[in-house]
Amino acid sequence: MKVSFTEWTKSGSPWVWLNAGAVAICVIMVVGLLSLIAVRGLGHFWPADIQQATYSLNGEKSRVIGEIVESEQVPAEQLRDAGVIVPEGTLMMRRDLMKIGNRDVTGTDFTWVLDNNLSERSNPEMLFTAERREWGNFYGYLRALKEGDKLVGQYDGYEKTPEYVALWKGFEASIERALIIRKDIYQIEKHEIGSINYELERLRLKQRALELKEVSDPAPYAEIEARRKELNTSYEGLQQSLIDLYTEINRDTIIAEVSGGQEIDIAVAKIVRAFRPNDMSVGAKLIHYAEKIKEFVSDDPREANTEGGIFPAIFGTVMMVVLMSILVTPFGVIAAVYLREYAKQGFTTRLIRIAVNNLAGVPSIVYGVFGLGFFVYFLGGNIDRLFYPEALPSPTFGTGGLVWASITLALLTVPVVIVATEEGLSRIPRAVREGSLALGATKAETLWKVVLPMASPAMMTGVILAIARAAGEVAPLMLVGVVKLAPSLPLDANYPFLHLDQKFMHLGFHIYDVGFQSPNVEAARPLVYATALLLVAVIALLNISAVQIRNHLREKYKSLEM
């Protein structure tokens, strides 16, 4: 059917199509964003092949080894200006970003190479990647394995031969051994010595408190001193076993060849994991992938948060959110019940309702400033003066901490809970309440036994939405207690177990910090994507469940409305 353009325009169809286009663009943007995060976040853990190639630049040839991370087109002009010899007539050239690792040798993790100038590309099976505790990844060939000064094995070629594989197996066994010892060291350093230090600090504070109270009785001092002696003795014992373990773990070293041809020594104790991606089957890669994901969610970060796991951040976020929910649920519900069931409906309640609604729109940073000024400096400062004078001038509650972060976020999210609960309460038919009252129940009984149970899904919705909001907020937390690296978790085996005054790590802040404050942003980026993916997944899940509960609730009460 032929339609003339003028007629088509006159009918307004172009505008309808443009409106439809807007929806399509919105949906594409959302999907695109989520898939960008998902692809980059999940791709990070896959063991990438290591390429070896000969790279010629301005006539000089060198061997490069590394993973190609991304490619882009650059104008040839720009390269010429930088002094690179580019063939005449080319306008654009492809440039690859290569992760070459070996920061201790080359000084950088990444380098740009011109794709055209790479030749003799190969993926040698014996090339290996080692994830290290410092200096980032290592790429190269295994040359020898040493136990102390004794050479255990050695190999010179590049091909996969049985001898070479045997040497590799020895290396793997050595890593395994070092990791087991590392676990013991971790146990002693983190837990045993950690708790001794913690108790020593508590003793110091106790003594200071006694001095401040001007207690002259020597008995408590002697007690403290005795306990301190005891602790110091056990500390020395642990110190000795630590020294032994360290000698043990530092026994093995390997010699490895890097792309430039030089051979360097690497202590096996410094290696977290070594693998040869070019020689891995898909199955092996999958196992590796699963291991990496497990490490990501359950381990501590390494190397200024750019490697390793994000467990403390997950833990901190969860702790904060749990505390916040404990605070926000009763208060939000009580306020909603008051507004809906008890307060006299009129101008004032309407005003309050508008105010509460609008507080949800107040910028979160304002809450952060309030939290910092009122909770941290004012309340915290006074608490310190009253209850923790022995620790002054170093603040206990007078600085950002878990409790202040939770309260601040509870304040930030209380409007969400109030609004959701109120909506739930308003949906409960009058008849149900009246029935209960007619049967002789008091108002409180009606509320407790009839109204609240019926409104519970709405409260759930509110709390879930509050949690989702709190989990994603970063700006206020930056002011009231989040840090880039917390020395210990806010919940541990040391009395009083839950350390409300402690600073903590947070997923959202982790993203900001690693993505923007990290010295090695390029290397950290994949980890940030992974963290972002985790955060998005958690929040999307919470929101979807809130929506589901809300829909379920609506269905449920439809039958009650006669």
Place this chain on the structure above:
Amino acid sequence: MSIENTSAPQIDFNTPAQLRMRKFRALKDKLASGGIAVGGISVIVAILLIFFYLLYEVMPLFQSAKVQPWQQNEQAIESYSVPGSGKTLYLSMEEQAEIGVRVTDQGEVVFFNTLNGSVIKSETIDIPANSSITGLSTISDPLRQFAIGFSNGDALVIQHNYTSSYPDGERVITPALIYPLGKAPIHIGNRPLKLLGISHTEENWNLIGGDETGLTQTKISVEENMMTGEIETTTESEALPQFNLKAQKLLLFPDRRWLLVAGKSTLAVVDLKAEDGPRTTQVIEASKGNITNFQMLLGGNAVLIADDLGKVSQWFLIRDEDTDWKFTKIREFSGGNAAVVDLTIEHRRKGFASIDELGTLRLFNTTAERNALTATVIKGTADSISYAPRSNAMFIEKDGQLSLLEIHNEHPDVSWSALWDKVWYEGYEEPEYIWQSSAANNDFEPKYSLMPLAFGTLKAAFYAMLLGTPLAICGAIYTAYFMIPAMRRKVKPFIELMEALPTVILGFLAGLWLAPFMENQLAGIFVTLLFVPIAIVAFGFAWAQVPNKYRFMIPEGWDAALLLPVVILATLFSLSVSDGIEGILFGGDMRLWMSNELDISYDQRNALVVGIAMGFAVIPTIFSITEDAIFAVPKHLSYGSLALGATPWQTLTRVVLPTASPGIFSALMIGMGRAVGETMIVLMATGNTPIMDMNIFEGMRTLAANIAVEVPESEVGSTHYRILFLAAFVLFMFTFVVNTLAELVRQHLRKKYGSL
């Protein structure tokens, strides 16, 4: 048939147990009511607390200063007669304002208790034989240095110094005199040193001295011998050219290039480092009356000139168009008509105090152009005043009586004009809006103009709304009005889900993915923005040409789904051809072309990046509310219109949208509120430089991001800290007002629809 009247079973409802039970239940009910009321009200109070606490932190900024006699044990201390003999030449205090120092024309240096004038220590300066003290010049109040000139042309540089010690847990301050250039006087010239101008760095000292008839400059360089630790000095002297005015006072700038010579009402500016020797560059009529005092402000850049007409003016050197330095009057502080007798400079801030012959004390701040206090503190004409280093106390000397005043002036550097108007800062060529809250050096002039931040906030919000609004509103129109319900039920929650997306993630993507991408594909972005709508319309037209047989296979209302591949393909196509277009139109690199041809500078993290990222953040908010508003328009309105023969588009624009427009307005308001208060996206996706430039390719700093960056480092209770609270308060009020407005509009709308 008979009806048996059976009596009702006898149940006693009033057994003691029942009664107790009922009482208990009633009590529980009362308790619950009380508890809930208390809980509910306390939550609401907590919310109100935010408002009042912010206000409480901000209020001190706008309180005026207070002055009163110094209070000791809740009693005002009396004035006392000046310790020592002779006329006061110099009067000052140490840090704690516990010890005062007075230098007299008899060569006495008296350290005394500031509360009662009892002498703590008294020293006498060695006056060279056959001469007397002819002049004294303050080198620097914060450094506690001054110089004394003798009638034989010698000068002595002295510093009063204090050390604190804590024997027996009590603080004891011990005063002492130090001679930075040695105890032996320095010979400057042969004239009596009535006038002195001194300035120095660690090693180099310039001393200019003389009387009305002529001046001599002496340069001294001090070097510490590395081996012996001895101090070696080298001295050279030269005579300065004559001036045609009767010099009354000298000031030498710390750069040791500029010398100011004040006459009766004129001022000569001398360039000591001019190519062909010292030269007078300017002679200025500095006052209509007579100059009574002139002093250097903290930092050594600006000069204050007081006259007998009650005016104090601030001057500094700025470069004119010919890059010549010109000593220029910047601003004038007027206070009354009585002659200003003395000025005293604050040691830590850009402030000063003046006292006039009627005994009226005025406290000023130069940056804020603020008169923080006007109070008559003394009857008659005071001789001199002197600030304590912390500006919390002041000496006033009158007729041999000394009184100590207590001054409360916490935040003089804030005023409406300092926050919102252009301010002429020291060292700048013209008044400007600048936010620069801290610097490394002590004598820094804090620049607290909120304008660049407010501008940045609105700029970010503007670009975000520019990109977000059309998409959100058009999308909402389609979803609410044209889309089939099955699809609407999927699309709406999906887009709304994005509202919960943490902004830190959007910020991170904008900063680390979008910004570099845009830098590479700038032309591509613009081609996409132009080409995608064209492609959509073209596809729509092409679709209309498709025979009905195929067209009707896809039901109406699925257009958006059809467009998904079109938009994706159009975007990919635009990005791929953009390189070619860039080559043809912009010579291969659009950014280069812009900076060369249009003189537009380009930051990687710019307003366009923020606009896209924050547009993304506001889309769900605006979309959701707009969609609700349009969907809530009663269906019979549009049915009526359609029945009368209007096309769906006509119905939409003439019937539905006007009805829903208040709702759309409230959606825009709420979206705006969100864009204004957003922190993380702006923090991560811009360079956070507080500039005022509408250029879409440059960054900005917003109020919210500024708070996030600076609050953790600002000192509690300081002016900076309170200004950040003020910024938070401004944000709070802005969003609160905007949201309330939106909410009221929405409620009004709801009522209106109720009647339809």
